[in-house]
Amino acid sequence: MRRPVALTGTPGTGKSSVARRLAPRWATAEVADLALRHGYARRTRSTVIVDLPRLVRWARRSTEFAGTDLVVGHLAHFLPVRASIVLRCRPTELARRLARARRGRRSDRDANFVAEATDGVLVEALETGRPVVEVDTTGRSVAEVAREIDRLVRAPIRPRVGRVDWLADRRVTAGLLARSP
Numbered sequence: 001m002r003r004p005v006a007l008t009g010t011p012g013t014g015k016s017s018v019a020r021r022l023a024p025r026w027a028t029a030e031v032a033d034l035a036l037r038h039g040y041a042r043r044t045r046s047t048v049i050v051d052l053p054r055l056v057r058w059a060r061r062s063t064e065f066a067g068t069d070l071v072v073g074h075l076a077h078f079l080p081v082r083a084s085i086v087l088r089c090r091p092t093e094l095a096r097r098l099a100r101a102r103r104g105r106r107s108d109r110d111a112n113f114v115a116e117a118t119d120g121v122l123v124e125a126l127e128t129g130r131p132v133v134e135v136d137t138t139g140r141s142v143a144e145v146a147r148e149i150d151r152l153v154r155a156p157i158r159p160r161v162g163r164v165d166w167l168a169d170r171r172v173t174a175g176l177l178a179r180s181p
Contacts, residue, residue, distance in 0.1 A: 006076035009087035021146035031073030083157035
């Protein structure tokens with residue numbers, strides 16, 4: 001069975017927007033949608049709680065999952081994928097995107113700022129042992145990022161990480177300090 005590529009990253013980095021743009025060319029599936037459809041998740045008022053161990057077991061034996069080219073979501077890298085593409089976004093821009101879209105509570109947006117600034121999803125993806133590529137979406141259009149993802153998925157994915165360092169940006173560091181307890 002072939003395995004899909006994970007399109008992952010902190011909420012607000014552009015995963016779903018890029019996936020919608022790529023959907024005509026690639027079979028895409030959102031992690032939350034898969035989990036809900038197969039009974040491995042439940043909705044709350046503000047989110048979807050995924051039973052990740054059960055979803056992983058299902059994905060390992062599923063021909064539906066194997067027929068997917070891109071699996072999308074901030075948990076996608078935990079699934080049995082061949083590689084992960086981690087979308088990144090400067091945390092100050094990420095905070096603006098999330099606030100403008102009114103996504104989550106202020107505490108959720110702050111947690112996403114911290115997770116992005118400290119490479120949270122990147123580190124998780126690297127710990128899987130599969131190839132990982134970082135793609136910075138800061139200041140880029142959805143179309144531009146989608147073209148890059150399209151090129152990456154077409155070829156064998158070679159690891160490319162370490163080019164993004166948000167902690168070197170004093171505004172990001174100040175934002176972390178402002179959000180610390």
